[in-house]
Amino acid sequence: EVQILETGGGLVKPGGSLRLSCATSGFNFNDYFMNWVRQAPGKGLEWVAQIRNKNYNYATYYAESLEGRVTISRDDSKSSVYLQVSSLRAEDTAIYYCTRRAYYFDYWGQGVMVTVSS
Amino acid sequence: DVQMTQSPSYLAASPGESVSISCKASKSISNNLAWYQEKPGKANKLLIHSGSTLQSGTPSRFSGSGSGTDFTLTIRSLESEDFAVYYCQQYNEYPKYTFGAGTKLELK
Numbered sequence: 401e402v403q404i405l406e407t408g409g410g411l412v413k414p415g416g417s418l419r420l421s422c423a424t425s426g427f428n429f430n431d432y433f434m435n436w437v438r439q440a441p442g443k444g445l446e447w448v449a450q451i452r453n454k455n456y457n458y459a460t461y462y463a464e465s466l467e468g469r470v471t472i473s474r475d476d477s478k479s480s481v482y483l484q485v486s487s488l489r490a491e492d493t494a495i496y497y498c499t500r501r502a503y504y505f506d507y508w509g510q511g512v513m514v515t516v517s518s
Numbered sequence: 519d520v521q522m523t524q525s526p527s528y529l530a531a532s533p534g535e536s537v538s539i540s541c542k543a544s545k546s547i548s549n550n551l552a553w554y555q556e557k558p559g560k561a562n563k564l565l566i567h568s569g570s571t572l573q574s575g576t577p578s579r580f581s582g583s584g585s586g587t588d589f590t591l592t593i594r595s596l597e598s599e600d601f602a603v604y605y606c607q608q609y610n611e612y613p614k615y616t617f618g619a620g621t622k623l624e625l626k
Contacts, residue, residue, distance in 0.1 A: 504564060
């Protein structure tokens, strides 16, 4: 059974930074691209970042709205993916989801809440 | 970026009825469209990809149609478990994936 679990959320002051983790199991992690998608309160879904697998040299891609403030990484030995977000702003307040696969996302975690507030 | 416009934003229906949700892309995305279901306390579920291909496990009462810029998600004979929020997503311009704003399907 595919399982995806995000951790690392919480309350952060504006200007701060946060590292989210996504632990996975139940599939061959090395084979898949992984993504982060977020959803601000009362808003729709916004793709944040993608990291490809070793076959694609772990290439990374970011939403233009966040580029320069986010870094996605992965550790294939731990079947995990990470999202580092810096210079946090109130508008970064959202649930952050980890998702599997390129193109369409066939598995999602339940998400982790990040609140940016003083 | 490709903009995705979903309509309606809210839809009220009764069990047994059929409903349709529209998703329009700001430019042609071929059939590179997916539909997702969001329910409280559960992980989002991929229902349909490639415009009309049911993901494994998606009940046959769900169907997707369309190509180019106009797409439709249809749910026949609504069941109680279908009341949820539905999103469309384009992946034609990957990895600049974009989603529709969502349609909340409520019990009438």
